[in-house]
Amino acid sequence: MNAIxxxxxxxxxxxxxxxxxxxxxxxxxxxxxxxxGLEGRSKQVSLIEKLIHQRVTSEKVxxxxxxxxxxxxxxxxxxxxxxxxxEYNLAIKLPEKLVTEIAETSILAAKEWREARAKSDxxxxxxxxxxxxxxxxxxxxxxxxxxxxxxxxxxxxxPGATYDWIANIFNPIKPKLIDFVKKLNSSSDKPDGSIFKKxxxxxKQFELSSKIIKKLNFDFGYGRQDKVTHPFTTSLASMDVRIxxxxxxPFPDCITSTIHEYGHAIYEMGIKKELHDTILCTGTxxxxxxSQSRMWENIVGRSKEFWMYWYPTFQEYxxxxxxxxxxxxxxxxxxxxxxxxxxxxADEVTYGLHIxxxxxxxxxxxxxxxxxxxxxxxxxxxxxxxxxxxxxxDAQGVLQDVHWSGGSIGYxxxxxxxxxxxxxxxxxxxxxxxNLPDDYKKGEFSNLLNYLKEEIHQFGSIYRAxxxxxxxTGEDLNTDYFLKYIEEKFKLIYRL
Amino acid sequence: MNAIxxxxxxxxxxxxxxxxxxxxxxxxxxxxxxxxGLEGRSKQVSLIEKLIHQRVTSEKVxxxxxxxxxxxxxxxxxxxxxxxxxEYNLAIKLPEKLVTEIAETSILAAKEWREARAKSDxxxxxxxxxxxxxxxxxxxxxxxxxxxxxxxxxxxxxPGATYDWIANIFNPIKPKLIDFVKKLNSSSDKPDGSIFKKxxxxxKQFELSSKIIKKLNFDFGYGRQDKVTHPFTTSLASMDVRIxxxxxxPFPDCITSTIHEYGHAIYEMGIKKELHDTILCTGTxxxxxxSQSRMWENIVGRSKEFWMYWYPTFQEYxxxxxxxxxxxxxxxxxxxxxxxxxxxxADEVTYGLHIxxxxxxxxxxxxxxxxxxxxxxxxxxxxxxxxxxxxxxDAQGVLQDVHWSGGSIGYxxxxxxxxxxxxxxxxxxxxxxxNLPDDYKKGEFSNLLNYLKEEIHQFGSIYRAxxxxxxxTGEDLNTDYFLKYIEEKFKLIYRL
Numbered sequence: 005m006n007a008i009x010x011x012x013x014x015x016x017x018x019x020x021x022x023x024x025x026x027x028x029x030x031x032x033x034x035x036x037x038x039x040x041g042l043e044g045r046s047k048q049v050s051l052i053e054k055l056i057h058q059r060v061t062s063e064k065v066x067x068x069x070x071x072x073x074x075x076x077x078x079x080x081x082x083x084x085x086x087x088x089x090x091e092y093n094l095a096i097k098l099p100e101k102l103v104t105e106i107a108e109t110s111i112l113a114a115k116e117w118r119e120a121r122a123k124s125d126x127x128x129x130x131x132x133x134x135x136x137x138x139x140x141x142x143x144x145x146x147x148x149x150x151x152x153x154x155x156x157x158x159x160x161x162x163p164g165a166t167y168d169w170i171a172n173i174f175n176p177i178k179p180k181l182i183d184f185v186k187k188l189n190s191s192s193d194k195p196d197g198s199i200f201k202k203x204x205x206x207x208k209q210f211e212l213s214s215k216i217i218k219k220l221n222f223d224f225g226y227g228r229q230d231k232v233t234h235p236f237t238t239s240l241a242s243m244d245v246r247i248x249x250x251x252x253x254p255f256p257d258c259i260t261s262t263i264h265e266y267g268h269a270i271y272e273m274g275i276k277k278e279l280h281d282t283i284l285c286t287g288t289x290x291x292x293x294x295s296q297s298r299m300w301e302n303i304v305g306r307s308k309e310f311w312m313y314w315y316p317t318f319q320e321y322x323x324x325x326x327x328x329x330x331x332x333x334x335x336x337x338x339x340x341x342x343x344x345x346x347x348x349x350a351d352e353v354t355y356g357l358h359i360x361x362x363x364x365x366x367x368x369x370x371x372x373x374x375x376x377x378x379x380x381x382x383x384x385x386x387x388x389x390x391x392x393x394x395x396x397x398d399a400q401g402v403l404q405d406v407h408w409s410g411g412s413i414g415y416x417x418x419x420x421x422x423x424x425x426x427x428x429x430x431x432x433x434x435x436x437x438x439n440l441p442d443d444y445k446k447g448e449f450s451n452l453l454n455y456l457k458e459e460i461h462q463f464g465s466i467y468r469a470x471x472x473x474x475x476x477t478g479e480d481l482n483t484d485y486f487l488k489y490i491e492e493k494f495k496l497i498y499r500l
Numbered sequence: 501m502n503a504i505x506x507x508x509x510x511x512x513x514x515x516x517x518x519x520x521x522x523x524x525x526x527x528x529x530x531x532x533x534x535x536x537g538l539e540g541r542s543k544q545v546s547l548i549e550k551l552i553h554q555r556v557t558s559e560k561v562x563x564x565x566x567x568x569x570x571x572x573x574x575x576x577x578x579x580x581x582x583x584x585x586x587e588y589n590l591a592i593k594l595p596e597k598l599v600t601e602i603a604e605t606s607i608l609a610a611k612e613w614r615e616a617r618a619k620s621d622x623x624x625x626x627x628x629x630x631x632x633x634x635x636x637x638x639x640x641x642x643x644x645x646x647x648x649x650x651x652x653x654x655x656x657x658x659p660g661a662t663y664d665w666i667a668n669i670f671n672p673i674k675p676k677l678i679d680f681v682k683k684l685n686s687s688s689d690k691p692d693g694s695i696f697k698k699x700x701x702x703x704k705q706f707e708l709s710s711k712i713i714k715k716l717n718f719d720f721g722y723g724r725q726d727k728v729t730h731p732f733t734t735s736l737a738s739m740d741v742r743i744x745x746x747x748x749x750p751f752p753d754c755i756t757s758t759i760h761e762y763g764h765a766i767y768e769m770g771i772k773k774e775l776h777d778t779i780l781c782t783g784t785x786x787x788x789x790x791s792q793s794r795m796w797e798n799i800v801g802r803s804k805e806f807w808m809y810w811y812p813t814f815q816e817y818x819x820x821x822x823x824x825x826x827x828x829x830x831x832x833x834x835x836x837x838x839x840x841x842x843x844x845x846a847d848e849v850t851y852g853l854h855i856x857x858x859x860x861x862x863x864x865x866x867x868x869x870x871x872x873x874x875x876x877x878x879x880x881x882x883x884x885x886x887x888x889x890x891x892x893x894d895a896q897g898v899l900q901d902v903h904w905s906g907g908s909i910g911y912x913x914x915x916x917x918x919x920x921x922x923x924x925x926x927x928x929x930x931x932x933x934x935n936l937p938d939d940y941k942k943g944e945f946s947n948l949l950n951y952l953k954e955e956i957h958q959f960g961s962i963y964r965a966x967x968x969x970x971x972x973t974g975e976d977l978n979t980d981y982f983l984k985y986i987e988e989k990f991k992l993i994y995r996l
Binding site (some may be wrong): 017020021024027028031035038039041043044047051055225226241242243244281381389 | 513516517519520523524527531532534535536537539540541543544547551720721723724736737738739775777786
C-alpha cells in the first residue's frame, strides 16, 4: 500500500470519530435539552476529541505526508494530501490539553449560554465566555497561520480567507446596504406583514416543512428531520445527514429555516461515493455551504414562482389566516425588508449588516481591544449604528447566537460570504437555464438540484472555495451579483 | 497514584467508550429504523469496539492488576479489581479481528433479522445467523472459562452461573409449570380478556405510560422515554438512562413493558455516586437486573392494589372500552394465564416455559447438536411440547426475538432467573414491610423503591448475584418463593 492509500485509510478512522462526535452533539441538541447533568456527555466529547487529536498528530501521519509528496498523485489524491497536510499542520501545533479543554468548556458554556439567553442575563454567561475567548486566543496564537489572530480563526472555517480580504469585501457593501434599507422603507407601497402575527399550528408547520423538503428530493432513507430550539444540520456518516427544525418562532421561520438546512444537507448528500469516508467528504468551506443553504432558502424559497406552486397548499393548511390573502401579497410579505433584532429571522438585505456587526466585534474581541464584559453595551451601540434600532434586552441582542458558546469565533463572516457566493452562482445558473424559475411553478426542483450536484456538491472538498467559484462562474468572488440581485428583487417588491 | 487508582482512571475512559457505544446503538434503534444504509454506523460501532478492546487488553492493565493484588484494598476497590481482572482475562483471549467481526456482523444481522421477521421468512436471516453462531462458538472456545461452550457464554451475562447450575434450577420447575397452566385453565371461572381485543389510542397509551413512570419516580432530568419497535433500556452515562416504549402491541403491553424498562432504568439510576464512571457502575448481572424489572412489571404492576390507584385514570382515558368494566375484572384480565406465541407478551406462569425452550435450544445449537437450518422446525415442535400450541409462522416463532441477531446467546436464561430472584427478594420485602401493598393503593411507591435502592441498586456490581441475594434475603436462590407466589396469586385470580 502506498503512502496516500495508507493516509486515506488512517483518515477514514478519523472521519468515523468525527461522525461519532457529531452524533454526541446531535443527540445533545435534540434529546438532552431538559437534562440536569451534562458532565457525562462532556467527558465523552472530550475523549473523542482527544482520540481524534492523537490520530491526526501521530508520527505516522507526518512520515506518510512526506512520502506521499513524492508520489505521482491524481486530482483527488492531491486534494486529499492538501487537506490532510492542512489538518496535520494545524493539529500538531495544539497541545492535547488545550484541545480537550476547549471541547469540555464548549459543552458547559453552551449550557450557561442557554440559561443566560432564557433569562436575558448576560452575567450568567460572561465568565465562561471569557474563558472561551481566552482559549480561542490561545488556540490562534499556537496555530499562528496568519500574522493576525482573527485571520487565523477565520481560516479554520473559510480556508484561504483573511480578515483583510473579507473587510475589503464587506466595507464597500456596508453603506450601500444601509442606504438601500432606507430607500425601500421610504416606499409608499410597502408590503404588509400582519399575517405573520397570527397563530400557525406548530404541528402543521412541521408537516408542511417536511412536505417541502421531500418535494425538494431530501431522501429520508439517508437522513432525518427533528425538532429543536436552534436549527442545524449535521452528518453522522456519509449517508446519514440530519436536519433540524424549529416551530416556535413566528411563521414562516419554520418553513424558510427548514429549506435553509435542507440546502446544507443536500450538499453533503450529493458528495460522490468515491469520496465517502475520506477527508474530502464534506462541503469545501462554510461560505460555500452557506451559498447552497441560502440559495434554496431565499433565491428559490422566497421567489414568486416557488409560492405559485406551494401557496394553495398553505391556504388549505391555514384557511383561517390565508384564505383571503392573495398569493402576491403573501409573497411580498415574506420578503419584507426591515431592521430587526434577530439575525436568523433577518431579511436578505439587512442580514449582511447583522454579520458585519459580528465581524467587527469579533475582530476587536480577539485583538483584545474590547472586553467580554463590555459586549452588551458595544453590541447595542453598534446595532443602532448599523440598523438604526436598539435591542430591548440581551436575549434579543448579544445573547441570541449559540456560536460563541461553542468557541466558534470567525465563523459568522462565512454566512454573508455565502449570500455573495450564492447569488453569483445562481446568476450563472440562470445564464445556462434562463427559464428555470418556471420549473418551480410546477413543483419541479430537480433541474436546479442536478446542476448544483454536478457543478458543486459531488466534489466535496476537492476544490477550495476560490477555485470552485472560478470553476463554476468563470470569475473570482464578485459582489456585483448580490447587489444587482437585491436591487432588482426588492425594487419590484417595494414597487419602486 | 497507586495501581488501583490508575486502573480506575484507565477504566473510566473505557466506560466512556462503552457509553458512546450505547449511544450509537440507542440511536440506531430509535432513529435509524427507516434507513437504507447502515454501513457507516456499523463501521463506527466496530471502531469503538476495537478501541475498547485495545484499552482493556493493554499491557498496562496486566501490570497494574498484578501490582494492585498486593495492595490493601477496601471493599469497593476489591470488587473493582475483581471485575477489571475478569474483563481483562476475557478480553486478552479474544483477537481484535474476532471482536470487530462480531460487532460488524451483529449490525448487519440485526437488519436481516428485522426483514426476515417482517416477512416471516427465516431464510433471509439464516446465513447471518449461521455466521453469528459460528462467531459465538469461536468466542466461547477462545474464552474457555468453562469446560462446556454454553456455560462460557452464560457466564458473560450471569457471572458465576453455568449450564448445569441453571438446568438444575429449571428442570424441576418445568413440569410444575406445565401442570399449573393446565390446572388454571381447567377453572370454570376464568378471567375474560376480550377488553384487550379493543382499540386503544397509541398516543394515549404512551401518555399513560409516561404518567406512571413519573409517579414511580423516574427522573426525566436524567433520562428519556422514546418510542421504538422493540423496547429496551440503556445507559449513556451514569446519569443518562433511557428507556423505550412500544405502543403497537395489544394493550396493555405498552404499559407493562414500560414499567418493566423502568425497573431496569431505576436500578441503573440508583447506583451510588462513588461508583460513577467505574466498572462497577452497572447492575451486577442480567438476572438481578431482570429481578428488578419483573418485580415492578408483574409483582407491583399487575397487583390489585396498583390498579386500585390507576384504574380510574385508565377509565377516564378509555371510557369507550373500560367504563363498564369493574376494576376487579380488569385486574383479572391482565393476569390471564394462557399459552401464547410471543415471549414478551407471556404471562408470569408460561413465561418460564418460553425461556426453558430457548435455553434448551441454545445449548444444542452451541454444542452443534442441531443446525441453524433446523431451527424453525425444532422451535415449533419444542413449543408444542412445552406450551401445547404450534406457532402459525416463524415471525411468531423462532424469529420473534432480537437477541440472537446481536450475538446474545446465553442471555435468555437470565430472564427466568430474574423472575426467581425477584419473587425471593419481594418475599423479603413483604416480611419487613407487610403492609407495603397498601402504599400502592395511594399511588405511593417510594417505600419499595427506597428499600431496593438501599439493599440492591446503590451497590452496582460490588456484590456478585449470589452474594447479593444472600445478603438481601439471607439464603441462596430458592425457587420455592416463585412457586408459592404464582400458586397463591393465580389460584385467587382463577378462583380455584
